[in-house]
Amino acid sequence: TQLLEQSPQFLSIQEGENLTVYCNSSSVFSSLQWYRQEPGEGPVLLVTVVTGGEVKKLKRLTFQFGDARKDSSLHITAAQPGDTGLYLCAGERANNFNKFYFGSGTKLNVKP
Amino acid sequence: NAGVTQTPKFRVLKTGQSMTLLCAQDMNHEYMYWYRQDPGMGLRLIHYSVGEGTTAKGEVPDGYNVSRLKKQNFLLGLESAAPSQTSVYFCASSYTFGTGSPLHFGNGTRLTVT
Numbered sequence: 241t242q243l244l245e246q247s248p249q250f251l252s253i254q255e256g257e258n259l260t261v262y263c264n265s266s267s268v269f270s271s272l273q274w275y276r277q278e279p280g281e282g283p284v285l286l287v288t289v290v291t292g293g294e295v296k297k298l299k300r301l302t303f304q305f306g307d308a309r310k311d312s313s314l315h316i317t318a319a320q321p322g323d324t325g326l327y328l329c330a331g332e333r334a335n336n337f338n339k340f341y342f343g344s345g346t347k348l349n350v351k352p
Numbered sequence: 353n354a355g356v357t358q359t360p361k362f363r364v365l366k367t368g369q370s371m372t373l374l375c376a377q378d379m380n381h382e383y384m385y386w387y388r389q390d391p392g393m394g395l396r397l398i399h400y401s402v403g404e405g406t407t408a409k410g411e412v413p414d415g416y417n418v419s420r421l422k423k424q425n426f427l428l429g430l431e432s433a434a435p436s437q438t439s440v441y442f443c444a445s446s447y448t449f450g451t452g453s454p455l456h457f458g459n460g461t462r463l464t465v466t
Binding site: 246339 | 385387392393396397400402411442452455457458
């Protein structure tokens, strides 16, 4: 079993729709990061959240860290084909800085 | 502006063969990592290093060895490859300014073991 569970695993939507991706765990994290990965490339950092309840916005993407720092969500408003990719969450445990555990990923396809 | 460079990009091995994957970073980062990525499994940490001359085991270290003789390089070795090691391998690096340091990834090495 993985430390971080991501859902859904796959998501195929039409351009303009909204979506939310979830990242859940029973463990507490000192920080949680979201990455996006394109085919044939390595993941690229989107955002880092470190405070329970924190909300960060990156254009049409909204990231939230749970109050207890065990879960996070990524919400995309009015999705565009350019948002297509694999979204990964990664948690850093409080007693082990700079050691990251990744979720299994959410593969998003936005159709024009 | 190279960042993290992995070589080779692709490799095919026969069961029992050995090979070394090379990772080089030009950002003067202290921490370096090796991950493997398999379908439906996300990224799993194999080994990591917190500085030159140090290495530590991650989640799935069996069958792999690593070395960090120079700060900028992190090598991943497979002594006797097995089909279960067919995967995409990613190297990453980060600095150590406390919690939340971002990981910088290379573009991966696709390894097939037949």
